[in-house]
Amino acid sequence: MKRSIGTIFEDKSAALLICASIFISVLCPVAGSSEMDDSNEKVTHCGGHDGGFNRQTTINNNRKSEIRDYCLANDALGAYDNTVSRANHLKNMVKIQSGKFAIGTNDPIFVADGEGPKQQIYLDSFYMDEMEVSNSDFARFIAATGYRTEAEKFGDSFVFESLLGGNVKTSIPLVAAQAPWWVQIKNASWYRPEGLDSDITHRMNHPVVHVSWNDAVAYCEWLGKRLPTEAEWEVACRGGLSDRLYPWGNKFVPNGRYRANTWQGDFPTNNTKEDGYESTSPVTEFPRNKYGLRNMIGNVWEWTFDWWTVDVGNRGGPTNPVGPPDGTNKVKKGGSYLCHKSYCFRYRCAARSQNTPDTTAGNLGFRCALSGTR
Numbered sequence: 162m163k164r165s166i167g168t169i170f171e172d173k174s175a176a177l178l179i180c181a182s183i184f185i186s187v188l189c190p191v192a193g194s195s196e197m198d199d200s201n202e203k204v205t206h207c208g209g210h211d212g213g214f215n216r217q218t219t220i221n222n223n224r225k226s227e228i229r230d231y232c233l234a235n236d237a238l239g240a241y242d243n244t245v246s247r248a249n250h251l252k253n254m255v256k257i258q259s260g261k262f263a264i265g266t267n268d269p270i271f272v273a274d275g276e277g278p279k280q281q282i283y284l285d286s287f288y289m290d291e292m293e294v295s296n297s298d299f300a301r302f303i304a305a306t307g308y309r310t311e312a313e314k315f316g317d318s319f320v321f322e323s324l325l326g327g328n329v330k331t332s333i334p335l336v337a338a339q340a341p342w343w344v345q346i347k348n349a350s351w352y353r354p355e356g357l358d359s360d361i362t363h364r365m366n367h368p369v370v371h372v373s374w375n376d377a378v379a380y381c382e383w384l385g386k387r388l389p390t391e392a393e394w395e396v397a398c399r400g401g402l403s404d405r406l407y408p409w410g411n412k413f414v415p416n417g418r419y420r421a422n423t424w425q426g427d428f429p430t431n432n433t434k435e436d437g438y439e440s441t442s443p444v445t446e447f448p449r450n451k452y453g454l455r456n457m458i459g460n461v462w463e464w465t466f467d468w469w470t471v472d473v474g475n476r477g478g479p480t481n482p483v484g485p486p487d488g489t490n491k492v493k494k495g496g497s498y499l500c501h502k503s504y505c506f507r508y509r510c511a512a513r514s515q516n517t518p519d520t521t522a523g524n525l526g527f528r529c530a531l532s533g534t535r
């Protein structure tokens with residue numbers, strides 16, 4: 162599988178973009194444990210199977226202490242009890258009852274994305290995380306398992322240029338021709354979102370970013386959960402409303418109050434931050450929809466389970482659709498803090514975009530789901 166920087170960019174077509182020449186074919190399972198105690202030891206988190214990923218990966222000498230600091234900063238380490246954690250996580254989910262729902266739209270903004278037509282579907286009941294997975298959540302996962310994310314293995318990830326510190330801007334090995342505001346930053350990862358001179362100490366309640374689809378699956382599985390299907394995600398986004406653009410209705414700023422973190426001003430040169438945030442916001446920020454969910458649109462894009470197709474007829478049918486059986490890209494939903502109406506009007510429930518499962522970027526995160534019968 163070719164690692165693609167694909168459509169992390171807030172644009173309209175993957176065809177406009179170039180790809181990184183790094184290859185990987187491993188879907189890493191959750192690690193066993195205690196890898197954090199093995200500084201500089203070759204990573205064996207993938208069950209000893211390198212599967213074509215031929216770069217020797219080592220654990221950074223400082224990683225153990227750094228992650229521990231982050232966990233302690235949020236009182237997230239301590240005597241970790243996985244059973245308690247699972248119970249706590251269920252408390253932070255909402256149950257969406259089974260029923261008939263409408264997804265997609267007959268008024269698509271980006272027809273080529275397969276936003277339409279509107280479809281009638283049936284879903285079994287399911288649980289959905291109330292919020293995007295936070296750095297604090299993810300730190301607990303790392304502390305408990307030693308899991309090593311794909312961005313850490315690759316040694317880099319993609320960051321929006323204006324968020325970078327001056328020391329990091331000096332070397333830019335890869336830029337997307339049609340989206341030069343994205344830069345590939347060495348050592349950028351979930352706990353160093355803008356590279357070596359950044360950290361998440363003061364962002365523990367912000368959504369984790371620079372996590373691939375594979376990383377997201379590993380996290381959810383660790384908690385006995387899974388990624389939501391695209392259909393589940395969109396139903397959750399709509400919050401019980403019909404034919405509305407946003408989780409709360411059709412007016413983006415009702416009564417002058419922002420309900421999501423996107424881009425105001427002129428993209429990509431001037432972010433006026435009228436919603437209060439240039440980059441990510443806390444996962445607890447902005448009002449809930451009628452299902453009790455926050456930030457379904459905006460803040461960070463969210464991975465879903467489904468392989469990407471624009472063909473509505475190939476998304477698994479009207480009952481519990483799970484997308485096509487295979488593909489090269491996974492569906493992501495909701496848009497991000499970088500979405501502006503003039504450029505990426507994808508902060509709508511019906512909107513959708515795609516990336517390869519190993520893609521990571523500073524505006525791409527996730528939340529987990531769980532089947533309701535559990």
Ligand SMILES: [Ca+2]
Binds near residue numbers: 434498
């Ligand atoms: Ca914003």
Ligand SMILES: [Ca+2]
Binds near residue numbers: 456457460461463495
């Ligand atoms: Ca979101």
